[in-house]
Amino acid sequence: xxxxxxxxxxxxxxxxxxxxxxxxxxxxxxxxxxxxxxxxxxxxxxxxxxxxxxxxxxxxxxxxxxxxxxxxxxxxxxxxxxxxxxxxxxxxxxxxxxxxxxxxxxxxxxxxxxxxxxxxxxxxxxxxxxxxxxxxxxxxxxxxxxxxxxxxxxxxxxxxxxxxxxxxxxxxxxxxxxxxxxxxxxxxxxxxxxxxxx
Numbered sequence: 229x230x231x232x233x234x235x236x237x238x239x240x241x242x243x244x245x246x247x248x249x250x251x252x253x254x255x256x257x258x259x260x261x262x263x264x265x266x267x268x269x270x271x272x273x274x275x276x277x278x279x280x281x282x283x284x285x286x287x288x289x290x291x292x293x294x295x296x297x298x299x300x301x302x303x304x305x306x307x308x309x310x311x312x313x314x315x316x317x318x319x320x321x322x323x324x325x326x327x328x329x330x331x332x333x334x335x336x337x338x339x340x341x342x343x344x345x346x347x348x349x350x351x352x353x354x355x356x357x358x359x360x361x362x363x364x365x366x367x368x369x370x371x372x373x374x375x376x377x378x379x380x381x382x383x384x385x386x387x388x389x390x391x392x393x394x395x396x397x398x399x400x401x402x403x404x405x406x407x408x409x410x411x412x413x414x415x416x417x418x419x420x421x422x423x424x425x426x
Contacts, residue, residue, distance in 0.1 A: 238271045271423070277305045280301050284364060333347075373414050374411035
């Protein structure tokens with residue numbers, strides 16, 4: 229049994245180095261406490277949520293006309309792996325059972341389907357009719373640890389080019405610069421997550 233303060237610390241510690249992680253939304257932190265979530269899961273969700281903040285901030289600045297539900301992206305990033313409270317082995321090993329479990333858990337707790345969907349879509353960005361919000365949550369879940377997924381990034385770049393009227397190449401260069409900058413903080417985020425037990 230882990231000390232009860234570890235989850236609290238994972239939710240509230242400032243995080244790595246000179247770039248403290250933003251806290252999770254209050255309703256998500258409360259849900260994690262109610263579920264007695266593993267501290268490592270809370271640390272992971274904070275890292276991905278913080279990266280999502282960076283993504284939507286820059287994308288919003290560069291594309292003010294892009295219809296983007298910033299709050300949905302942030303909620304999706306903060307809860308995308310919530311199903312790992314039921315499938316704890318997937319915190320340290322492969323598996324996708326947490327995806328549908330997370331969606332079902334959120335729906336059972338009164339979260340709207342529009343927000344609960346991210347628990348299922350974050351790992352399957354090739355589904356038809358996904359919005360830019362789903363794609364950005366997926367990107368955040370990769371780039372937090374500096375993992376680049378060209379197929380996923382190409383989908384985002386295509387959406388951005390369509391919205392802006394700029395060339396795909398221009399959008400690619402700008403998005404690549406953004407992901408490179410965010411990726412530079414991966415080592416500190418990984419150390420933060422690893423400092424908490426499963």
